Amino acid sequence: MNSSVPLCDIQAQFRELAEPIREAVNRVLASGQVILGPEVAALEEEVARYCGTSHGIGCASGSDALWLALEALEIGPGDEVIVPPFTFFATASAVCRAGARPVFADIDPVSFNIDPEQVESKITERTKAILPVHLFGQCADMEPLWRIAEAHDLYIIEDSAQAIGSEYHGKRSGTLGAAACLSFYPSKNLGAMGDAGMVVTGDPEWAARMTWLRTHGMEPKYHHKLLGWNARLDAIQAAILRVKLPHLDRWTQGRQAAAHRYDALIADMGLEHFLQRPVELPNRRHVFNQYVVRVAFGQRDDLVRHLRAQKIGCEIYYPIPLHLQECLAYLDYHSGDFPVSEEAARCVLALPMFPDLTIDQQQRTLRACADFLGQQIRLAA
Numbered sequence: 458m459n460s461s462v463p464l465c466d467i468q469a470q471f472r473e474l475a476e477p478i479r480e481a482v483n484r485v486l487a488s489g490q491v492i493l494g495p496e497v498a499a500l501e502e503e504v505a506r507y508c509g510t511s512h513g514i515g516c517a518s519g520s521d522a523l524w525l526a527l528e529a530l531e532i533g534p535g536d537e538v539i540v541p542p543f544t545f546f547a548t549a550s551a552v553c554r555a556g557a558r559p560v561f562a563d564i565d566p567v568s569f570n571i572d573p574e575q576v577e578s579k580i581t582e583r584t585k586a587i588l589p590v591h592l593f594g595q596c597a598d599m600e601p602l603w604r605i606a607e608a609h610d611l612y613i614i615e616d617s618a619q620a621i622g623s624e625y626h627g628k629r630s631g632t633l634g635a636a637a638c639l640s641f642y643p644s645k646n647l648g649a650m651g652d653a654g655m656v657v658t659g660d661p662e663w664a665a666r667m668t669w670l671r672t673h674g675m676e677p678k679y680h681h682k683l684l685g686w687n688a689r690l691d692a693i694q695a696a697i698l699r700v701k702l703p704h705l706d707r708w709t710q711g712r713q714a715a716a717h718r719y720d721a722l723i724a725d726m727g728l729e730h731f732l733q734r735p736v737e738l739p740n741r742r743h744v745f746n747q748y749v750v751r752v753a754f755g756q757r758d759d760l761v762r763h764l765r766a767q768k769i770g771c772e773i774y775y776p777i778p779l780h781l782q783e784c785l786a787y788l789d790y791h792s793g794d795f796p797v798s799e800e801a802a803r804c805v806l807a808l809p810m811f812p813d814l815t816i817d818q819q820q821r822t823l824r825a826c827a828d829f830l831g832q833q834i835r836l837a838a
């Protein structure tokens with residue numbers, strides 16, 4: 458028996474839906490329409506509806522989705538966009554791609570999401586938008602962000618790459634700002650068999666602009682209205698995503714059940730001081746793209762080595778906050794500027810998380826953590 462535990466089991470969803478996925482791919486191949494077309498249009502409608510809004514603009518990746526949303530809102534040179542430093546690189550780099558400047562605001566230590574008080578302190582006359590990330594699948598604290606956005610006439614663009622189906626006070630991600638950016642990267646909650654992404658919005662004018670922008674700003678053909686780029690979505694990916702979307706809520710329930718089992722097991726095994734559990738805030742639907750603990754006692758990196766040696770999947774999201782990334786040095790941030798993000802980067806650890814994760818796999822994962830802790834205690838004695 459294979460005793461390894463994967464971090465994320467992408468193949469399980471394919472095994473479950475192999476037949477309908479093959480049929481969907483064959484349908485696209487037979488149609489000859491392999492880029493955009495009716496499969497993409499149908500997916501756009503279905504995902505927009507799932508997110509509680511009206512328009513979807515399919516594109517090549519979540520990174521493109523962020524860039525499209527910024528461009529459609531005419532955010533560019535001279536503008537500032539407030540983003541958290543503790544997120545995937547694309548959140549900030551999309552702002553740079555649009556020609557604007559990312560301005561970092563530190564995160565809240567409990568949720569790992571952008572701290573509204575920090576946001577407020579970063580606003581200047583150049584600020585155009587706030588780009589909160591719903592990190593690991595839990596919505597950022599939107600109520601104070603809405604107040605700030607209203608008071609300063611700013612857009613809110615949701616980075617919902619990890620959070621399709623997440624909710625804040627009963628409102629779904631996709632309806633919490635001007636636009637929400639989704640990624641269908643294979644490890645995301647709704648994953649394609651390759652790269653894919655989408656922007657959802659309730660505004661028909663922005664939707665139209667994004668539709669032009671993703672095909673070089675063309676409208677009509679060979680008339681370039683806007684300076685766009687090629688950010689189109691493949692029909693094969695759209696057809697596969699359409700097969701998967703009806704299963705998303707069940708998979709999300711599987712993730713939530715696994716998260717609650719981790720919570721209980723960590724307590725039962727007396728590990729709660731070593732592995733600080735993620736906090737689910739009230740009035741949120743957390744969709745658990747990741748189950749991320751804080752590892753205490755400065756032992757995170759040694760624990761990672763121990764788990765990897767035991768073939769237990771784990772990952773550090775994210776080891777280097779964005780304000781300390783080499784290519785963003787021109788923004789002139791320094792170590793110590795965002796202490797909460799820097800501390801998170803030193804202690805977070807994502808444990809295996811996927812819809813079909815079994816209690817046996819979770820017990821093996823946590824036993825390996827307990828063994829490691831036991832060794833450390835013996836070494837110290």
Ligand SMILES: *Cc1c(COP(=O)(O)O)cnc(C)c1O
Nearest residue numbers: 518519520545547548618640642
């Ligand atoms: C995955 C991710 C992205 C980028 O999505 P891609 O599809 O990989 O381009 C952006 N932001 C966050 C928070 C992500 O997790």
